[in-house]
Amino acid sequence: MKITRDLYQGSLTLLTDYYQFTMAYAYWKSGKAEQEAVFSLYFRKNPFQSGFTVAAGLDYVIDYCRNFSFQEPDLRYLLEMRNPDGSPSFETAFIDYLREMEFRCDIDAVEEGEVVFPNMPLVRVKGPLIQCQLLETPLLNLINFQTLIATKAARIVLAAKGDPVLEFGLRRAQGIDGALAASRAAYIGGCSSTSNVMAGKLFGIPVAGTHAHSWIMSFETELEAFEAYAESFPDNTVLLVDTYDTLNGVRNAIQVAEKLKANGKSLKGIRIDSGDLAYFSNKAREMLEKAGLNAVKIVASNDLDEHIITSLKLQEASIDVWGVGTKLVTAYDQPALGAVYKMSAMKDSKGDWQPKIKVSQQSIKINVPGFHNVKRFTLNGKAIGDMIYLEDTASKETVTIIDPIDPTRRKRIQTDQVEAKVLLVPIFRKGQKVYHRPDLHAVRQNTFDRLAQFDKTHKRLTNPHIYPVGLEETLYEVRTNLVLKTKPTEIAD
Amino acid sequence: MKITRDLYQGSLTLLTDYYQFTMAYAYWKSGKAEQEAVFSLYFRKNPFQSGFTVAAGLDYVIDYCRNFSFQEPDLRYLLEMRNPDGSPSFETAFIDYLREMEFRCDIDAVEEGEVVFPNMPLVRVKGPLIQCQLLETPLLNLINFQTLIATKAARIVLAAKGDPVLEFGLRRAQGIDGALAASRAAYIGGCSSTSNVMAGKLFGIPVAGTHAHSWIMSFETELEAFEAYAESFPDNTVLLVDTYDTLNGVRNAIQVAEKLKANGKSLKGIRIDSGDLAYFSNKAREMLEKAGLNAVKIVASNDLDEHIITSLKLQEASIDVWGVGTKLVTAYDQPALGAVYKMSAMKDSKGDWQPKIKVSQQSIKINVPGFHNVKRFTLNGKAIGDMIYLEDTASKETVTIIDPIDPTRRKRIQTDQVEAKVLLVPIFRKGQKVYHRPDLHAVRQNTFDRLAQFDKTHKRLTNPHIYPVGLEETLYEVRTNLVLKTKPTEIAD
The missing domain is CATH 3.20.20.70 (Aldolase class I)
Structure with missing residues (x-):
């Protein structure tokens, strides 16, 4: 599907924050534009106090990146931008540079319908610093929202315990695409149909009403x-x-x-x-x-949601089919996921990757550095823990994963006794798509299959058992040393 | 501006709930499709416990209606729809009828940037029943969201007491248009700029970053x-x-x-x-x-919003400019407005308007019947009360407005001692646009000007003084009689 291209005429390349352009310009002026960098898109907390999150939105990201180029009206708009004193914001040579820009990034991402957790990368972008930077805002917009809604839908479908859940949120959704993308994500999360006829036509979702x-x-x-x-x-x-x-x-x-x-x-x-x-x-x-x-x-x-459905089930209400609108498509109790996109490494002048970190007074806001990936360990088909690791670390027989927020939470895994799967899948190489997109029905089935790998205690709607996700020891050390090096040892006064 | 047309290729006519089509088909089958009806779009409660709401989204509605027609791919999709037993959902003759359909409604609406209140019509649609019905969902989608965000922005701008408020919510917004429409509505509500470059280009909003x-x-x-x-x-x-x-x-x-x-x-x-x-x-x-x-x-x-800004002001924080993102563009504390669109009258076979009502166990859910409009009374430039009235009621020297939810709340107004302004403005007549759209900067100024008409107690961010809005006596009687006629007098058992 070519949603963004079919749906939106012309280019979406300007669908980004202005500061991406001021930085792009300054990178270009400083000769850093083409320096290679890695950025990681991740979130810090499961939404809705959930024990899990369902990834979605990658399909839109693929369309966005495939159409990433500057059209003449975009360039004209940038050329006409002015500083407060009336001087042009950008030199003409920079606009010419943008005109010639071709998308050249490597992108790896977890597949849609995958079950994901805080701190692990959902999308990893490697490429010229300037391109990584310009992609920040659109990638966040597209992944944040659909992941939020797929997760909400999955929770509601869990509450309905096998009954069909119909999504009909169009009238209360946040804008046209807030509705269309929500219908798509709700279907990924397990809904049976949508009321939105256009979503039916665009995505092949069954419609009902x-x-x-x-x-x-x-x-x-x-x-x-x-x-x-x-x-x-x-x-x-x-x-x-x-x-x-x-x-x-x-x-x-x-x-x-x-x-x-x-x-x-x-x-x-x-x-x-x-x-x-x-x-x-x-x-x-x-x-x-x-x-x-x-x-x-x-x-x-x-006004149904997972909690009211659970309550109605407990009261033995005679309901066979659940129609869910506002609370689902706006993710009413938490309408934003809050995923972020942080630089995790840059190549130095010798061509070596240097891990990068952003420290903060709030430790939850410190990112995972380095060129990292994530592996899921399963035992007899059951997920037992996820490990975030540096790609160049040699595999070991025994690994210990360490919770980045509470380092006393650790889990030791004998790697030869379990199955392991790398969750980041190649999507683009040097700007070319290398990923074959499954159709939406397969993605929806994917969600059911992946969720089935997790113990029901992680899927409990309130106070879930926390699924173990941690940093591999080497990565944990790299991160700790970087934090200590960067952070002032005294409390700010 | 031709936003929806510029932004979305082809037709948005399928951007509606499937049940609008099943009803459309059944109206057509029953020979009622062309019968004249009136529908009213209104909300039941100000969002965010606000004392007021700022209307927005009309510009998108105008684009939607101007492009209202069925394209061949839309018709093909509808023709291929099937009932659960495999039979076609719609007859070919109905599809042919849709192909020939031309937009013929009269639409009246409050202008963007107008200050509005519960129960008053924001949009009134009069026309063939089938067209009024098909418009329900897109009108709600477009008005609900932008009105919500314009209101949130107005509250944040009030809290900032004259300091510039920059909107930069793109990365956390609900989808592509959830961002673009939010940037537009936030500017209408009084924000100074957006970070969204595409919104800057499309709408002429100043961009910053x-x-x-x-x-x-x-x-x-x-x-x-x-x-x-x-x-x-x-x-x-x-x-x-x-x-x-x-x-x-x-x-x-x-x-x-x-x-x-x-x-x-x-x-x-x-x-x-x-x-x-x-x-x-x-x-x-x-x-x-x-x-x-x-x-x-x-x-x-x-993560700023009106409450945190107020608190920082009280603490005498040295902040000159406020950057607001997630909490604004998703209307975080109430991410949906919940406006509804209800039939208020239908012409009978004699050509007389018959008022219509939908009763409910919840009295807040009972609509205002009849072909009604709304008038704002001002005294020395200050708004003193709004009256919802039947258009064919003769004007009187003294009117009493009656709160539809609490009929003991009444206000008497000497109409010859005050200024009166009808809030619904003609937008379409027989399907033709008759309204001249002001540019977005004028709309933003409109918001400031209209808000200035209201006493500061109505604009208080928490526990505002309730502005009086009521039904004119004749309308109040019509409504009460209809409710009594329709509602069972006993409590359901």
Whole structure:
């Protein structure tokens, strides 16, 4: 799929922060533009107090990078930019340099649908410093949002325990692409369908939907409205019963079901969109069963999320299908992931990689240095720990992984007794795509398969057991030494 | 501006919920498709516990409606849709009907930058039932998000009390358009600039930015990095001082300032992006003053919102410019507005408008019926109350406005002693645009001007004084009678 190219005319190369251009210009002026660097995109905390995160957005990143080039209108805009004193912000020679720029980075990334954790790289970019830098903002925008929504969806799907979850957040989503990308990510996370017809067309996601209250209100009576709808969709009749009075709506739906039956058809479902969902779904189920309509599905919606679904399940609500909108597509309880993109190494004049670190008063904000990757260890198909390591470290029989925030949390792994898988996969080499993108249905299946590798305690919706992710010892040492070298030993006064 | 057209290739007509199409089809089958209806877009609660809301997004709505038509690939997609049993969802004759469809609605709306309140119409659509229905989802998507962000921005700008507020949320925004539309809405709400270069190019918003930690990390020392940056931007040097140690960073910045001074230039600012902003900004200010650098601005950022800015102001932090990202562009504390779009009237077979209502167990969910509009009363330039009224009600000397949720809240207004302004402005007539769009800078000024009409107690960030908005008496009666007629008098059991 070529989403960004199909969806957005022209170039998205200007979809970046202005400071990327001021730095690009200053790198160019200082002769550093082509110096090789490595940047790592990672997040510091699972969202929603989750025990895991589901990666998504790589497909958009691939489109972005494949179309990375400056078009004449972009260059004209940059050329016309001015400093506060009216002088041009950029020299013409720099604009000419941008015009000739060809994408030349190596990119490695975890695949979409992969289960990921704090501090591990989701995307690693190696290339000319100037290109790595310009990519920072768009990569963060694309990965942050879709990863957030895929994770939220996966949590909601877990709460629904096998029931279908329908995504219908378009009306409350954050903008056009906030909706389209959310529908895509929600499907990756395990949703069964979307209400967004354009997302259906663009991504091949199944679409679903019935009717709104306005359908009912356009008729004199609810019964009349139900009958007319059933006539239009005799093979797919799902009726919204709560426009005026929910239980009366169920009674009317039962009447329509009997008419359908007389014609060899059947009522497929009813939908409840307001009120006490536990109470009304159970009452409705009772009434449907009394009428011999045991196969009729009850669809529920109204500000649902993983916690309300869990609560409704505990109350034994008679709900078969869950419609989820606002809380899913905006990731309502935490609407931003907060992933960052940090330089982790630069090649020095001798061609050796120098690890780089950004220290901070807040230790959670210190990055992982060096040219690093991540390995997942599994034992009998179960994930037991992830190791972030420097790529040039020789493999050992026994490794110890050390939590970067709490170094007393350590885990020792006998590497010859477990399976190991490198999570960063080559996506681009010297600017050329080398990765074959799976289709979206395969990505969705990927999510289910990868999540199945994790113990259920890590997937608990509240207070999950923390999955062990740590730095390999050599990397831990490199990092600690760099921090000590850089950080003032005294508390700032 | 033709944003949606410039930004998105082809048609956005499928950017709607699938149930709009199932209803459209069923309206068509039932012979109701061309029956005239009125729908009203409104919200039920100000976001962020705010005392007001700032309308935005109309410009996108205009683009959407002007491009409303079905393209062949859209029609093909719809034609290929299937019911669960494999039968086509829609007849070919319906697809042909869509192919010929021309946008024919009348749309009235409040202008962008207008101050609005719960229950009043922001957009009113009158036209063939089928067209009103198809527009529901895209209109909600476009208005909900931009109104939310414009309101958040207005609150942040109020908290900054005249200091410039820079928006730089792109990296954490919800998708590509979640960023672009947010930059636009943030500017409408009063922000001074964006970091998003593409938003700058598309909308003409001023862009701003300096450099990141990676700039510093690409040099051996911070001082070297500062000097190189100042060489590239001698007329616009703003230095990020917290890569390694904030106060040491300030010391280095002062060194660079002295070098700039020697060349007849000056350091414009420093930026602090982490740690205790009150403490570090005051320390930095002290150091800068000691060095005679009183004109150097201090820019602060790091998860700021209106509450943290207020707190920093109370602590007398020495901050001149506020950089706001995630919390603004995702409306972090309430990431969805929740506006709805409800049928309020339909023409009967005699050509008379019949008011329509959707009742609910939750009284806040009951809509305002009829063909209604909204008037703002002002006295000496100060807004004193808004009246929602039926357009065919004769004007009176004294009106009483009645709060729809709490009917004991009433306000009597002598209409001959105040100014009155109708807030819904004609945008489309019979599908043709009749509205002249102001440019974005004028819209931003509009926000400041309209907000100035309101007493400061309504603009208080927490526990604001509730501005009076009510139904005119006739409308209140129509609504009450409709509710009583429709609602069961007993509590559901």
